[in-house]
Amino acid sequence: MRHTISVLVENKFGVLARVAGLFSARGYNIASLAVSETLTPDISYMTIVVEAKDERVLEQIKKQLNKLIDVISVTDFTKKEHLDRELVLVKVRYGAKEKTKLESIAKKFSATVVKCKADCLIIQAVGDQLQIKGLLEALGHYTIQELIRTGRIALTY
Amino acid sequence: MLMTGSEILLECLRREGVEVIFGYPGGQILPTFDKIYDMEMRFILTRHEQAAAHAADGYARATGKTGVCLSTSGPGATNLVTGIANAFMDSIPMVAISGQVKTTLIGNDAFQEADVTGITRPITKHNYLVKDVKDLAQTVREAFYIASTGRPGPVLIDFPSDVQNARTEFVWPEKVSLRSYKPTMFGHPGQIKKAVRMICSAERPVIYAGGGVILSNASDELRQLAETIKAPVTMTLMGLGAFPITHPFCLGMLGMHGTAYANHAIMESDLIIAVGARFDDRVTGKLDAFAPHARIIHIDIDPSSISKNVGVDIPIVGDVKNVLGQLLEEFKKTPDTAEWLKAVEALKKKFPLKYTDKAKLSPQYILQQIDEATGGNAIICTEVGQHQMWSAQWFKFSHPRSFLTSGGLGTMGFGFPASMGAKVGCPDKTVFNIAGDGSIQMNIQELATCVCNKIPVKVAILNNGFLGMVRQWQELFYKHRYSHTTLYNPDFVKLAESYGAAGLRVTRKEDVRPAIDKAIKTDNVVFMDFHIEPEENVFPMVPAGEALNRMIEGLA
Numbered sequence: 086m087r088h089t090i091s092v093l094v095e096n097k098f099g100v101l102a103r104v105a106g107l108f109s110a111r112g113y114n115i116a117s118l119a120v121s122e123t124l125t126p127d128i129s130y131m132t133i134v135v136e137a138k139d140e141r142v143l144e145q146i147k148k149q150l151n152k153l154i155d156v157i158s159v160t161d162f163t164k165k166e167h168l169d170r171e172l173v174l175v176k177v178r179y180g181a182k183e184k185t186k187l188e189s190i191a192k193k194f195s196a197t198v199v200k201c202k203a204d205c206l207i208i209q210a211v212g213d214q215l216q217i218k219g220l221l222e223a224l225g226h227y228t229i230q231e232l233i234r235t236g237r238i239a240l241t242y
Numbered sequence: 243m244l245m246t247g248s249e250i251l252l253e254c255l256r257r258e259g260v261e262v263i264f265g266y267p268g269g270q271i272l273p274t275f276d277k278i279y280d281m282e283m284r285f286i287l288t289r290h291e292q293a294a295a296h297a298a299d300g301y302a303r304a305t306g307k308t309g310v311c312l313s314t315s316g317p318g319a320t321n322l323v324t325g326i327a328n329a330f331m332d333s334i335p336m337v338a339i340s341g342q343v344k345t346t347l348i349g350n351d352a353f354q355e356a357d358v359t360g361i362t363r364p365i366t367k368h369n370y371l372v373k374d375v376k377d378l379a380q381t382v383r384e385a386f387y388i389a390s391t392g393r394p395g396p397v398l399i400d401f402p403s404d405v406q407n408a409r410t411e412f413v414w415p416e417k418v419s420l421r422s423y424k425p426t427m428f429g430h431p432g433q434i435k436k437a438v439r440m441i442c443s444a445e446r447p448v449i450y451a452g453g454g455v456i457l458s459n460a461s462d463e464l465r466q467l468a469e470t471i472k473a474p475v476t477m478t479l480m481g482l483g484a485f486p487i488t489h490p491f492c493l494g495m496l497g498m499h500g501t502a503y504a505n506h507a508i509m510e511s512d513l514i515i516a517v518g519a520r521f522d523d524r525v526t527g528k529l530d531a532f533a534p535h536a537r538i539i540h541i542d543i544d545p546s547s548i549s550k551n552v553g554v555d556i557p558i559v560g561d562v563k564n565v566l567g568q569l570l571e572e573f574k575k576t577p578d579t580a581e582w583l584k585a586v587e588a589l590k591k592k593f594p595l596k597y598t599d600k601a602k603l604s605p606q607y608i609l610q611q612i613d614e615a616t617g618g619n620a621i622i623c624t625e626v627g628q629h630q631m632w633s634a635q636w637f638k639f640s641h642p643r644s645f646l647t648s649g650g651l652g653t654m655g656f657g658f659p660a661s662m663g664a665k666v667g668c669p670d671k672t673v674f675n676i677a678g679d680g681s682i683q684m685n686i687q688e689l690a691t692c693v694c695n696k697i698p699v700k701v702a703i704l705n706n707g708f709l710g711m712v713r714q715w716q717e718l719f720y721k722h723r724y725s726h727t728t729l730y731n732p733d734f735v736k737l738a739e740s741y742g743a744a745g746l747r748v749t750r751k752e753d754v755r756p757a758i759d760k761a762i763k764t765d766n767v768v769f770m771d772f773h774i775e776p777e778e779n780v781f782p783m784v785p786a787g788e789a790l791n792r793m794i795e796g797l798a
Contacts, residue, residue, distance in 0.1 A: 095422060099363075102360070107364075144549065145550060148548075152544070152545075154388060154420065154423050155368075157421060
């Protein structure tokens with residue numbers, strides 16, 4: 086099962102390597118990772134989506150993260166009320182008559198067509214896992230040329 | 243007053259109370275060695291950086307203080323790596339300092355450059371690359387703080403040569419406070435109460451004590467707990483010394499080469515109180531079959547050790563010494579374990595540790611003789627292999643910090659330099675290194691260090707002409723196919739003598755004790771070359787992956 090974990094870390098060089106190294110050394114798989122500065126410039130915020138086969142593995146991941154000296158705090162969103170978002174850019178090639186269909190798909194999923202050329206367009210979508218999944222399934226019937234996603238970010242509320 | 247980075251480093255070490263540095267010079271640490279030339283602190287030049295790390299480690303194990311080692315960049319630093327990993331696995335407080343190429347050259351594949359913070363990241367508790375001399379004092383202060391608090395461990399400081407030469411105003415940071423590092427020192431009162439209730443309801447409790455008891459200096463509290471709740475105590479390899487072997491409640495070591503009675507007691511127990519131990523695979527055997535009837539209380543300072551391998555009923559995170567103190571205050575009644583103690587006593591009688599004398603010298607006999615000759619007051623170091631397990635079985639350890647061995651990493655070549663570090667830290671103690679003929683050759687160059695610096699450690703080589711433990715596995719599990727485990731050895735006596743050390747060869751039983759007595763009296767490094775029974779095995783043995791009560795006894 087996939088879990089979203091956020092990690093507040095000291096904004097020092099090598100921190101990302103420490104976190105990433107922890108995952109690789111212990112055989113945990115990172116599904117996505119988003120890193121950015123916070124309002125406090127010396128603290129960074131990492132949102133990690135991780136594959137954990139059971140509760141014990143998830144607990145170990147959290148404990149091991151907490152053990153890193155540069156990690157200030159670890160939050161597991163699994164059992165918390167939270168909002169998560171991901172941004173996706175999809176470049177779709179389209180044939181005759183397909184453009185309007187693509188536009189309506191985008192609209193259905195609250196996505197926008199941000200660039201449009203004669204034979205392809207780029208759709209930008211921001212949403213939670215389900216929204217993004219739904220959009221990508223709908224676009225699956227068309228020729229997706231490229232797809233890029235930011236990785237999940239999340240906030241509790 | 244402006245000071246150079248090197249001067250600041252040495253001043254910080256002095257203020258941290260460092261008595262001795264083990265190290266080896268080289269190009270990128272030259273500015274610091276130039277300052278070492280004038281310093282009062284003791285510096286011991288080893289003959290290999292790995293030995294410097296192990297010596298700092300042995301010093302730390304024997305004294306409880308933080309050990310310090312120093313090397314140059316690149317190969318000097320990579321040679322420290324095994325020693326750092328070894329200290330990391332056994333949670334030993336150590337600060338390793340490596341020279342590094344100039345900050346302007348870092349990343350340029352400069353001569354003797356290696357990404358040492360990258361290499362050591364997974365084997366240090368924390369590490370630093372000092373890029374600005376202004377950060378140096380704070381970094382050293384933090385390094386010592388991190389190394390010695392919480393679950394101890396090695397911290398590395400990578401120290402570029404231009405930072406060693408750069409000047410700044412020296413400001414000693416009085417306090418260290420890290421917002422992201424605050425070890426939990428005391429157990430949660432609620433958990434303590436729960437644990438006491440569980441202990442009081444137990445009928446067959448066993449205390450399973452690990453290296454954490456020694457690291458936390460909690461031997462007295464451990465003994466009080468055992469005597470208060472009248473529970474037998476078994477120890478891990480790292481825990482030996484925490485509880486006296488001669489105590490009636492003592493079961494000795496458990497696990498793969500533990501005593502049969504300790505392993506049976508664990509399997510029959512209904513409550514395991516794990517104290518500063520981490521349920522290593524060499525201890526638990528087959529995990530699903532481990533202590534099937536037992537509930538588990540686990541006391542450890544490292545939350546990540548809890549429920550890592552074995553699910554725990556009551557976890558208590560905190561410093562072992564504090565938590566045991568908290569527990570002891572809480573008992574109003576204690577469990578009735580009279581029946582259980584009788585049953586355990588019967589196990590001890592039924593499955594004693596034993597060996598039979600063969601044609602050649604029995605290693606167990608030699609160790610018993612060393613134990614007797616030193617009255618249990620020596621510091622015993624070991625390398626890794628059969629001799630290590632025999633030492634764990636046959637010495638009657640009764641004091642903490644009297645058995646120094648590479649537990650987690652299992653590093654051959656650890657014992658000799660570690661014994662050197664231990665002797666430097668405890669000059670009034672007799673220090674023995676028990677070695678195999680394989681292991682001793684992994685850091686044998688330290689004979690020179692010992693002789694030059696007058697560090698008279700006694701090395702007992704249990705020489706069987708084999709890499710004995712690997713041979714034992716080949717005999718038992720690989721159809722006697724002794725693939726590359728027979729050794730061609732030098733004449734250890736002549737070798738010792740060529741370094742200016744003393745050498746003794748012993749081939750007969752009646753010469754064992756006189757040789758040991760002579761070695762103890764000799765004010766020099768002594769190599770004792772004991773020619774032992776070549777194919778003697780370490781028993782009992784739980785084969786890897788088997789349940790703890792499925793031991794091979796090996797004796798008819």
